Amino acid sequence: MKNNYFLYEGQYYHQIRGGAMSSPLTLTIANRYMFFFERNIVKQIRHAGGLYLRYIDDMFIIINWPERHLNKQIDQWNTLDSNIQLKAEAGQPINFLDIYIENANADLFTKVYHKPSYEPYYLPFNSVHPLHMKKNIPFAMFLRAIRYCSTFKAFLDEHVDLRMALLLNKYPGKFIDNQFSRVLKKCNITQSLTKEKIPADHYRTMFIHFTYCLNIRTLPTKFHTLWNKYFSESPINEIIPVIGTRNVQNLQKQLVKNK
Numbered sequence: 001m002k003n004n005y006f007l008y009e010g011q012y013y014h015q016i017r018g019g020a021m022s023s024p025l026t027l028t029i030a031n032r033y034m035f036f037f038e039r040n041i042v043k044q045i046r047h048a049g050g051l052y053l054r055y056i057d058d059m060f061i062i063i064n065w066p067e068r069h070l071n072k073q074i075d076q077w078n079t080l081d082s083n084i085q086l087k088a089e090a091g092q093p094i095n096f097l098d099i100y101i102e103n104a105n106a107d108l109f110t111k112v113y114h115k116p117s118y119e120p121y122y123l124p125f126n127s128v129h130p131l132h133m134k135k136n137i138p139f140a141m142f143l144r145a146i147r148y149c150s151t152f153k154a155f156l157d158e159h160v161d162l163r164m165a166l167l168l169n170k171y172p173g174k175f176i177d178n179q180f181s182r183v184l185k186k187c188n189i190t191q192s193l194t195k196e197k198i199p200a201d202h203y204r205t206m207f208i209h210f211t212y213c214l215n216i217r218t219l220p221t222k223f224h225t226l227w228n229k230y231f232s233e234s235p236i237n238e239i240i241p242v243i244g245t246r247n248v249q250n251l252q253k254q255l256v257k258n259k
Contacts, residue, residue: 021219031056041077052097059086060096070250099148111154112145120165125172138166146187208243219243 004015019026038054045052050063063070067090074088085097093102100113122131122137141162149155166176184190208223220243 023191027056038082040080044073055097058097060148098144108150109154110148110150112158113150120161120168122165122169125170134171134175135179135182138171138176139182141166142180142183143186146183190259204238205240205242208241209245211245 002016004018004020006013006015006020006214019029034054034057038052038059041059042052045061045063048059048063048065050065053060065073070090071088074086078085093100093114095101098113100111102109123134125134142159143157145158145162149158163176167173223241223243227237227241
């Protein structure tokens, strides 16, 4: 591509090589060129029993090569085209696009990757955009979390972060839950993927509440110590004591509105 023209600050320029960024034509031509550029690389990787994936100009390779040999091969691949220089980011953990991948003792661990510059800002719910667009945002985010997270804990952490981000962008809690239910239905998941509260047996549980303050912050620990000391061999020990704190009704508490 040698005949691109563009206007910048009232001045026309002739781009003698390459294509304009964000141009659909440039993306199509770049993908076609990379298809021919990568053929020899793909043959080498697959012949060695490795995995090769590519998204535009980002390559992902899993192969059982020593790092020194891999770097040597990359130097050789960089001679195929002087305008395309590959840079290796090798290691046990790696980030590829929006997924974090780690070789944890021969087990592949994956989760959603957020760049350091990531900010929890999405299309605000109170914007004038169509409702279907607002539905698709949490739907796609939750679907990605289910597909990317290889452990239940990683999914729960991502689920909490996503819900908080959506709430910060004015999405109602019920609206978020409905879109999450859509994802579960799409994936044919019938069991709950969130932490469920264990129902308390009120006939065998004793609840103790007190107003929290710094002077008695050690009360729960001392209470359980005394309980185990004096009632460990008593029939009353079948009762489970649960100690909870009641917030102080100060000015901050009065000004905060809980839904």
